[in-house]
Amino acid sequence: MPVQFKDYYEVLGVPRTASDEEIKKAFRKLARQYHPDVAKDKKTAEQKFKEINEAYEVLGDPAKRKKYDELGPNWKQGAEFRPPPGWEGFTGGGRGGRPGGAYQEFHFGGTGFSDFFEQLFGSAGRRAGGFRPGGTADDLGERGEDIEGDIMVTLEEAVKGSTRTISVERGVTCDNCGGTGERNRRVCTTCGGAGRVHKTEQYQVRIPPGVANGQKLRLAGRGEAGVGGGAAGDLFLRVRFAKHPDFQVEGNDLVYEADLAPWEAVLGTQLSVPTLDGRVNIKIPPGTQNGQRLRVRSRGLPQRGGGQSDLFVVVKIEVPSQVTESERAAWEQLARVSRFNPRA
Secondary structure (H helix, E strand, C coil): CCECCCCHHHHHCCCCCCCHHHHHHHHHHHHHHHCCCCCCCHHHHHHHHHHHHHHHHHHCCHHHHHHHHHCCHHHHCCCCECCCCCCCCCCCCCCCCCHHHCCCCCEEECCCCCHHHHHHCCCCCEECCCCEECCCCCCCCEECCCEEEEEEECHHHHHHCEEEEEEEEEEEECCCCCCCCEECCEECCCCCCCCEEEEEEEEEEEECCCCCCCCEEEECCCCCCCECCCCCCCEEEEEEECCCCCEEEECCEEEEEEEECHHHHHHCEEEEECCECECEEEEECCCCCCCCEEEECCCCCECCCCCECCEEEEEEECCCCCCCHHHHHHHHHHHHHCCCCCCC
16 A cells, blocks of 8 residues: 655655764754643644654664665655565555555554554554354354454653544444345445455554553454354553653563763762652762663653662763863863872
8 A cells, every 4th residue: 555755854854864862962952842741732732742753763763764764765755655575664555455465454544654664664453363163153253353453652651641532444234234234135335345445543552650651442342343243352552652852661660861061970960850750959079980770760651560760870980071261270180189190
């Protein structure tokens, strides 16, 4: 199924030659600007936030970025995109068929990544399994297939919970023939005898507080329609945490990089750091080393069974790239009087 090409470099506003650090900075700036919790226009911000997150999901990962760059600039010429033959990340197929007999794809709206991303790197919209009997051999009732897809969840939603609206195009029982495939002893003209038709429906999805990355949310009866009166399958949404401008996730813990001036690390200081619940002040002890991790207890993500994990502040000592004449004189004076030798 051809889809619209996504220029992820353009989404983040960086050139294709951008360094990893430049890409990271561009993402952080845009993610803060369009985060749904702070933006005034929630609907526009949510869509923009998803696009930014998708772009960083690819360009922020060296392996995915390498694959994406292999497509070459010519792929963005024209409205439609098809992955090249043999592309490893291509999930293939389309609605209404089973490519290679493996699974069928379904269209999701409001869940997270675009069709372009899913064709290259994702797995959204796959059938979770084959038909399973829902009746006896006499009534030929068959349970509909389950559907699996991904849903992007912000860290704030993981802590507080939320309700989201998604749209799913799936097979439903044909109203004209009641799912039998026949009407008045003739093949149903609406479904062509299949007993099902494709329909886009909207559902409310509750994101529970404390949801975990990779956890599956089940919407009973929202999968493929059954055959011959069989029950519908279920819809499973696999939680994928959205990238955050400030934090990285390690299990249930959060990690925040704090930039320090050299004298702050040497002398110690008080530092205000963000958390998902607002800012807190922490003490930077004298002699703090580059890369040192400082624990802020119970400021991470919720833990299964109760309680919250921790936030780790990782110190990153920054050295000024330019100094004034008076600053240089001060550094030179320090070099003369200091007994510190890092190579000793």
